[in-house]
Amino acid sequence: KAGVTQTPRYLIKTRGQQVTLSCSPISGHRSVSWYQQTPGQGLQFLFEYFSETQRNKGNFPGRFSGRQFSNSRSEMNVSTLELGDSALYLCASSLGQFNEKLFFGSGTQLSVL
């Protein structure tokens, strides 16, 4: 069974640009969560989607958005990139029940210059 796949693995952008990250969950999983990991702030929750609906959202500005498609694949978009957006973005999938372990991908390392 394939794991969670995130693309691209690495990305370099400049300030002001926008970026889209992709996440393919484990087959059968309907929930996808996104996390930002930085050395300073650690791991922070961005949002969670289940069956194309956002069920939960973290404390990030509106520049961070996401969506989920009918096949459960998810995309995350960051508009008007800032230097502070440089981070490892991790995607996780699950069946979508409460207190269920999440399966993480290897992440997308975003560098904003």
Next chain:
Amino acid sequence: AQKITQTQPGMFVQEKEAVTLDCTYDTSDPSYGLFWYKQPSSGEMIFLIYQGSYDQQNATEGRYSLNFQKARKSANLVISASQLGDSAMYFCAIEGGTSYGKLTFGQGTILTVHP
């Protein structure tokens, strides 16, 4: 709101010995789950063990066990018989209430296993 505190930035252990990684938590939710994840240098988060707030027994998964003390709000991870491959960053996390998919992580502990 939930909070996780991991007070050990780094830990060292000799191969084949046991090690305990500390985790304390704070939550106002009566029902919650506690998780431990391992993050090797590759970046992927690997699930290790889970403890539910109403579970009577401490969770165990192979060489991993969770020392759950609810009154003290602590959920320490015990790794027995450490291996060189255990060298990684370890995160404690909590999910509370109806926060589907929303884990609150601690700052992590870097574990180094010496041969």
